[in-house]
Amino acid sequence: MDTSSIVPAASVRPMPPEELALQSLTKQLYKSRLFRGYYVERCFVEEVGGYRDVVVLQRSERDLEKMLQNSAAQLQMFYRRLVPNMWVGITSGSYGSYTHTVHPGQLETCIWTELSDLAFGEYWFSIKTLRFRDQEVQLKIKMVRAVEEVTLATPRRSTSLNRSSPIKAITAGGEPETIPESAEQIQLGMADFLAVLQQWGDGIKQTVYDFMANDVNKRNIVGTIRFLGLLIFSAVGGAAVALRFLGVFAVRFLFELSRFTHTATPIVFKLLEFLNKIVGAIFILLTMIWKDLVNRGQPVSKQPQIEPSSRFKRITYERSEPQHRSPRW
Template sequence: RFMPPEELAMQSLTKQLFKSRLFRGIYLERCFVEQVGGYRDVVALQYTERDLEKQLLGSAVKLQMFYQRFVPNMWIGITKGSMGSYKHTPNAAQLDTCVWTELSDLAFGEYWFSIKTLRFRAHEIQLKLKMIRPVEPEAMPTPRRSLSIRRSSTGSNRMAAITAGDNAQSAADPVTEKEQVPPIGLADFVNVLQQWRQSVVTTIYEFMAHDVNKRNIMGTIRFLGLLIFSILSGAVVALRFMGVFAVRFLFEISRFTHTATPIVFKLIEFINKIIGAFFILLTMIWKDLVVNRGASAANTQQPMPLEANNRFKSLTYAPSEPHRRSPRN
């Protein structure tokens, strides 16, 4: 159904009015609602929640008047007193206003609830509640001693005395016999399984009746289509980015290799020369220490020839070629 702008604005305003409201409520029972064709949980407001009761009843009346034009049989999950199969019993601890909602795996009793949001369905307006914590039973107050002043007058003298008395005296409770717990048999397990089956069937029926419709199916198909399109487009962009990155990386690596190769070769050559010079130095030191020392010792033992003892040595000159003058033209 197409929603006009005023309906969308009204829904948004109502959600903002009740969102995150905290209150105390009493989970009473689970009843079948013919207007929606399903079961709803009945939560009665605690007697101190009178402000919330006024707001809920006022909003329910306004919503009912607003939806008379669009959905005449709109079910609003806010009632006062008995409604349908639910028979309200007056109780001093609770108000007459009840909230019809859906709770999961919650035992009957008093709890702190928080209003999460409002659900606007095709034929139902429901408050979505969240259980915060259970309300612990209040302890009975201990009897207090009261002070009473007794004044007695005897003649002209007055005497004041303060006496302490107990307001309540403990009485001996009669001893009651413990009730015997009946044994658990096969029929109990069968009943539990039937209850589970009934709850599963009810949940599936409510899901198929309220959530599986044309609008939700089209929305799911649209969402899946957009999701698949986003994944494919993201994969294409990622592959393109990886390709560009790989090409740029290889280009920079080749450029760096081309630039750094001569430098690396020069460094290797320099280190090679240093190592070669070091080994040559070691060879020369070894030659001077071992070879030349042995040769000098052998030369000192042999007598020197006579020619070596001569102070002056003869010089021999090689004849040079005569210079010839070039003929002049």
């Protein structure tokens, strides 16, 4: 940013902070802005006492025209109390010695600037900065390149002769008049279709070129890159936080699950044992019921009683005498 014109010198009037802020904001708004315009004339400006070059905006620069008109009105309103004779080099229509002529490809907004060694014609310009002088606000622009004139191809028509039958026309008297067989009939052919496609292609190319020249500038590219960078940074940060949350949640879940398993295992075993006993008792009961039902109609067999046998005799033990005891006793 060119700040040499806004820094007050010792011999220049002191500038308040709001004026410095306004100048800086206006410079940032128009810096490196591309536009298309016509360099039409060089006129004398009485307010500044010198000659200025007049650049008229091309008809496609309506957005830039609105911005320039708004900025010119704001600057004139601001400098009305500080510098009453401040002249802003942005006008509309005829001004002073310049007479604006209506042109189908031009707007009414004119930029008064200083160009060096440039022929009249249509060019692509780039706004470098704004110059804030003692009694003048001037846009410093630079010529980028000249605009080449696009010549549109005229459509060609294919003619064919129809000699098989004569063509009849109605005359003023009401009687049909026979046209000679050599009359030409105009018909559309492949060449006309190709010519229309070529015109469409040229129009699309011009539209894309105007879009790239007007909207694709340094400011928009920097803003897009900044937005994409912030978006990627936010996505990466969000993914990291989400992974951290999932990790903490998984660890806590496994810890609580292990505690629950350790505490509930004895209870589950006791429940299984209780259910096992209940099921076993039910099956035993069913077995006994089934056995009783099967043996209900059969006679009960009596077991033979054990009779005392005479083969077994009573055994009596006699107490031994003391003298016959073993030496151990």
